[in-house]
Amino acid sequence: MNPIANKKVAIVGAGPGGLILARLLQMAGITVRVYERDLSPTARVQGATLNINEESGLRAIRRAGLMNAFQAAYRPGAEKLMLTDKGANILLADDGGPDLAQQRPEIDRGPLRHLLLDSLFPDTVVWNRRFASLVPNDPGLSLVFQDGTRETADVVVAADGANSRLRSYVTPLRPVYSGVTVVEGTVYEAPTVLPRLHRMLDGGKICALGDEKTIFIVAKGDGSIAYYTGHKLDEQWGQTSGIDFDHPGQVRHWLGQEFSGWHPLWGGLFAQTAAFALRPQYCIPFDQTWDALPNLTLLGDAAHVMPPYAGEGVNMAMQDALELAECLLSDSFPDGRSAIAAYETQMRARTAAAAEETMRFTDIFHSPDAASRLVKFFQAPQEPVASQ
Ligand SMILES: Cc1cc2nc3c(=O)[nH]c(=O)nc-3n(C[C@H](O)[C@H](O)[C@H](O)COP(=O)(O)OP(=O)(O)OC[C@H]3O[C@@H](n4cnc5c(N)ncnc54)[C@H](O)[C@@H]3O)c2cc1C
Structure with missing residues (x-):
């Protein structure tokens, strides 16, 4: 018998990691609830397009029996990437090619969430449940939500993302500031309001580089453009800058200064953004590292947040879900603690390597010679990227 047979599993967070875990456990007949702080599936704009890798994200989707739904929802052609300098001069245009399109298909975050939600039994996700604290409740755990409600479970999985509130119940270790701060925005109805940039994107992505800064721009299937800028700033910049992010005009003004001397195409993005x-x-x-607990574990960004510059986050979250499901459903572990320990040991080793690679790319993207180093990398991805 597996360690969670006849037990109740609670997952906190309805992101890609939490939802695919719920699906995999339900397929094995396990009772699962997902508690999510969003008010509803459509309450929040879902961010940019995500590349799904064959050996990780797609493997989990396949095992969850969702390949047909994925094939109906992904965006062929969205893997196109253009690198430009700050003057919008094209340095490299990578159309992906047939192999890349097969191995790293792109899907918008909203359709990915919908297809995962559609795969679950009705009412699996309990919306408007913002996790607040965890209380032991022998033999299980009680989840206390911000609205005062409580739920009990035998096993709890923290899938509550980058600012996880559950992480501290597993480990006191905290993520470290990377040195880069991102400002994220969305422009709706791009074909009308930013026709030139929309045509240039042609359904794909642009990364503009210069002055040790970046702008990643992504065309989405609904006609909007999602983008994020990258800046080398102090960790406390958000508090010390005096800029109030509830006042978009202040952010626009600051972005205008940060990117002065850059091509007006990028300025158009900031001008058309309603919220940052x-x-x-x-x-x-x-x-x-930490010692495994018998009934609580982490996956996805809650376990291993890292910057987006290697495009691995969602893939690792889904691979975690697959490997955790395999351990929890295996009858080769005598109890929950040993199943969780086996999952966490392999998860930490795999994601430590990804984190090192991600930090290397975070530095390269924001280095003085980012353009030449990245052009070389995209032309010969197997070669080591030149160090400064
Ligand atoms: C700007 C940007 C661009 C990115 N681009 C890429 C990319 O191209 N490719 C890629 O692979 N990755 C990318 N990532 C990373 C990727 O988004 C994450 O790694 C991935 O979403 C992690 O999935 P997750 O399920 O662990 O967490 P999330 O997707 O963050 O989901 C966590 C869920 O938990 C919920 N939640 C949070 N707190 C609570 C609470 N207290 N109570 C209840 N619910 C809660 C949230 O509302 C959310 O629904 C990007 C990230 C950023 C910021």
Whole structure:
């Protein structure tokens, strides 16, 4: 018998990691609930397009029996990437090619969430449940939500993302500031309001580089453009800058100064953005470790947040879900603690390597010679990227 047979599993967070875990456990007949702080599936704009890798994300989707739904929802052609300098001169245009299209298909975050939600039994996700604290409740755990409600479970999985509130119940180790802060924005109806940039994107992505800064711009299937800028700033910049992110005009003004001398195409993005999100980027310590608990574990960004510059986050979250499901459903572990320990040991080793690679690319993207180093990398991805 597996360690969670006849037990109740609670997952906190309805992101890609939490939802695919719920699906995999339900397929094996396990009772699962997912508690999500969003008010409803459509309450929040879902961010940019995600590349799904064959050996990780797609493997989990396949095992969850969702390949047909994925094939109906992914966006062929969205893997196209253009690198430009700050003057919008094209340095490299990578159309992906047939192999890349097969191995790293792109899907918008909203359709990915919908297809995962559609795969679950009705009412699996309990919306408007913001996790607040965890209380032992022998033999299980009680989840206390911000609205005062409580739920009990035998096993709890923290899938509550980059700012996980559950992480501290597993480990005191905290992610470390990466040195880069992101400002995120979305422009709706891009074909009308930014026709030139929309045509240039042609359904794909642009990364503009210069002055040790970046702008990643992504065309989405609904006609909007999602983008995020990257800046080398102090960790506390959000508090010390005096810029109030609830006042978009202040952010626009600051972005105008930061990117002065850059091509007006990029300025058009800022001018058409109604709301901005400030996201200082954190990364796990590469050597993080902790002792496994019998009934609580972490997956996805809650376990191993890192900056987005290697495009691995969602893939690792889904691979975690697959490997955790395999351990919890295996009858070769005598109890929950040993199943969780086996999952966490392999998860930490795999994601430490990804974190090191991600930090290397975070530095390269924001280095003085980012353009030449990245052009060389995209032309010969197997070659080591030149160091400064
Ligand atoms: C700007 C940007 C661009 C990115 N681009 C890429 C990319 O191209 N490719 C890629 O692979 N990755 C990318 N990532 C990373 C990727 O988004 C994450 O790694 C991935 O979403 C992690 O999935 P997750 O399920 O662990 O967490 P999330 O997707 O963050 O989901 C966590 C869920 O938990 C919920 N939640 C949070 N707190 C609570 C609470 N207290 N109570 C209840 N619910 C809660 C949230 O509302 C959310 O629904 C990017 C990230 C950023 C910031």
